[in-house]
Amino acid sequence: MNIPKHSFIRWIVMYRRILTRDRLAKMGICQEKECLLCRSEPESINHLFFACEFSKECLKGVLEWLKIGIKNTNIDGLWRRITRKAKGMISRSLIKAIIALLIYHIWRARNGALWNKAVTRPAKILKMIKEESRSRTSGSTQKKHTSKDATWIDNLFK
Numbered sequence: 582m583n584i585p586k587h588s589f590i591r592w593i594v595m596y597r598r599i600l601t602r603d604r605l606a607k608m609g610i611c612q613e614k615e616c617l618l619c620r621s622e623p624e625s626i627n628h629l630f631f632a633c634e635f636s637k638e639c640l641k642g643v644l645e646w647l648k649i650g651i652k653n654t655n656i657d658g659l660w661r662r663i664t665r666k667a668k669g670m671i672s673r674s675l676i677k678a679i680i681a682l683l684i685y686h687i688w689r690a691r692n693g694a695l696w697n698k699a700v701t702r703p704a705k706i707l708k709m710i711k712e713e714s715r716s717r718t719s720g721s722t723q724k725k726h727t728s729k730d731a732t733w734i735d736n737l738f739k
């Protein structure tokens with residue numbers, strides 16, 4: 582499961598290259614600073630990933646689904662903290678791909694709010710993430726993985 586567009590968004594978020602409103606304001610491009618998803622705080626990378634009530638709810642849903650408990654949900658070092666909880670290589674790469682999907686969907690919801698003036702519900706985002714990761718892992722989880730990995734992945738999509 583490796584999707585270039587998701588990896589790309591993940592990359593520009595991780596390396597702080599994504600054009601959030603705080604950056605656009607500094608460049609003199611956008612005067613509005615409000616987060617489009619919660620409308621209560623200024624939009625920045627740290628806010629969107631994952632201090633915002635909206636994205637926090639999405640992340641919480643994903644972590645509960647993956648059965649991963651972490652307290653610090655700040656984007657800096659998030660991979661390390663999350664993948665440390667993974668059981669094996671395969672679950673680790675699947676978790677990474679799922680978080681990349683989450684970042685992608687939050688950014689998409691943010692752009693949807695900007696252009697269509699409608700915010701996707703966190704529950705819908707969670708549903709899309711589950712469906713997309715299921716369709717991309719189906720058929721590939723059996724044989725080559727350790728049984729621990731395979732069981733974990735099977736349980737995820739039950």
Ligand SMILES: [Zn+2]
Pocket residue numbers: 616617618619620621622628629633634635
């Ligand atoms: Zn927000």
